[in-house]
Amino acid sequence: MELAKRRGFFWQAAPLHNPIAGFYDYAPMGSLVKRRFESLWRNYFLSLDDNFYEIEASVIMPENVFKASGHLASFVDPIAKCKKCGHAERADHLLEDVLKESFEGLAASDMIALIKKHGIKCQKCKGPLEEVGVLNMMFPLDVGTGKEAKKAYLTPETAQGAYVNFALAFDVMRRKLPLGLAIIGKAFRNEISPRQGLIRMREFTQAELQIFFDPDAITSHPKFKDIEGYQLRLLPAKSRDSGKVAVLPAGQAKELGLPEFYLYHMAMVQKFYLEVLRLPEQRFRFRELVGEEKAFYNKYHWDIEANLDTLGGWKEIAGLHYRTDHDLQGHGQVSGQKVAVNIEGKEFVPHVLEISMGVDRNVYGLLDLAYSEEPERVVLKFPRAVAPFDAGIFPLVRKDGLDAKARVIFDVLKQHGFRVFYDESGSIGRRYRRIDEIGVPAGITVDYDSMQQEDVTLRDRDSMQQVRIKIEQLPAKLRAFLQGAAMEASGK
Ligand SMILES: [Zn+2]
Known part of the structure; x- marks a missing residue:
């Protein structure tokens, strides 16, 4: 938390005044990491099916929405x-x-x-x-004034925005299922005792995908063969006391009573964490919720948890929820509108599988896992895809044309689409420490040799090793390095 504040990731909201617990503002570095998480999420989950789309829904919604969802009575x-x-x-x-x-x-x-x-x-x-x-726990508000004022609430989850838009979106998007509606947006909960920083907040960002499907289709998925042998990391309720994670191929996990459609999405969520966000696998697990622990409308409910040292162990960072037709039925009853669909003569109310992630919890989790203390430095070892910048560009000194040359390299790399920043003040050692502490994977330094030899040094954040690279090859070599190539492959 100290590093997050000192290096500009996040701090308590309204810092000029007496802050209220449970609200945080993202500072420049934190915003960059959050945006990168969100765009990785968007690219990955919207690609799961060509009938998945992103929408944006209002965060203020009329009271009837929450009568229908059950939040008014039971949240x-x-x-x-x-x-x-x-x-x-x-x-x-x-x-x-x-x-x-x-x-x-x-x-x-x-x-x-x-x-x-x-x-x-x-x-x-x-x-x-x-x-x-x-x-x-909802925040109520009056919209408008006097007799015409309408009772409304700030939405406690983005999911309702997808449910109230389903019928129109289904019509517009050519009446096909499954239909996925994704929302990355704010949610609000009046927590009585917010705690643990970004883990339990009163205003937070969710990234949620609601997949509407024919309930008869839950026993299969057209791409199940692709993941049948994929090893899921599971903590079923019956093994909870031992805490021992079962590593089971998806095909075999059917023995736990889970259908193919659910298992397919479990595998895709796990791949997002292990292959895109690069969590170490022993830090990742699904945890089954049963009985009163799960929301009453969820038929299957597994939390996704990460083992985070700064929070003393396993913490929920996401969930995979089979919500059945609970939400659409509720909205149908309260609104009097038709929520059933008709596909080739078959009429039914679609069921919903929800992939729900707390963005702030995930950003916090990435910081926790990246944080490492070494004898001479603190370094954030972010996976290269989520670091706030790709590279820092430094002239060794601010004279003799080194700064002008570094500026040119900075401009060229920007034109190539890299996220780079330029820093010429202070000793080079201090500038390296600074990028280590914000987790930038590469440092590029222009020195006196660069002026004669047209080359620069490329420094690897994790090993602190450096290699020399010809300036004309820099964009290609930097691209390869960011995509995971070893430092030694880049130069001498
Ligand atoms: Zn008292």
Whole structure:
């Protein structure tokens, strides 16, 4: 968190004033990493099928949307309130802090019983705690004024934007299933006790893909053969106590009761993490949720978790949810509009498979996994695809034409589409430390030899080794390096 602030990744929102917990602003470096995550996500998931599209939905929606989705009635947190000072806290978090166990999803009556049994008092003033009540986590607002004001809410998940747009989008996009509607957007939840920085926020960014499909098609996927032998990393509910991840080929994972359509998307999500974001595989797993832990409408619900040192272990960063027809049916009932589709004479309400990712959690996870402390430096070893820049360009000194030559190289690399930045102030050692700490994979330095030999040095962030490269070959060599070529392959 200290590095994130000092190097300009993120900090608490409204930093000039008294910040409110649970809100963060992205600073220049953090914005670059977040945008790169989002465009990797977009390119990857929209390519899964040629009938998948991105849409953009309003974040303020009328009350009926949330009547239909069930959020109005059941998107609530259990709250324990102090009789003496009025301090309110999430009851499950309070129990977790005191008893060092997870109580998420436990009924309110069971929580109050536990609070009484263990004699738990207010954490602020040691006063007695009242009953455990519930509080809706949506942010309400009035749109317009006076008698014409309409009751509305900030959306607590981007998913509803896809459901309310499904019927129109289906018609416009030539009435084919599966249809995928992706949204990268903001969501808002009035968390009672936000914690752990970007992990639990009140305003956050989600990247979600809703796949609408014929429920009869869940037992197969046309490309299942491609991933049948792919090794999934799974923690089924029955193995939870041992914590032992089962590594199973997708074909064999059917034994866990999961259908091909679901397994196919599990494999594609895992490939995104291991092959695109390059998470070390032992840091990645799917974790099965059962019973009261999963949302009541989810038939299959596996969280995607990453093992993050700065948060003390496994944390949820995404989810794969089979939401059945729960959402479309709800919107149909409340709106009185038809949500069933008719394909070749067969009429049915489509089911939904949701791939849901918290963008901020993922950005935080990438920072956590990249962070390393070495004897003489701190370095962010970002995978090359998510680093804020591809390369920094440095003249060794700011005179004798070295700076002008470095400027020319900077312009040429920019024209080739590289994300580069130019820095000429301070010692070269300090400039290297700076790019190490923001995770830039390559440093390109123009020195006195460059003036005679038309070459530069290329420095690898991770090994700190340097090779000399002819300037005319720099774009091609840098491209190869960023795509994973070894440093030694680039020059001497
Ligand atoms: Zn109190």
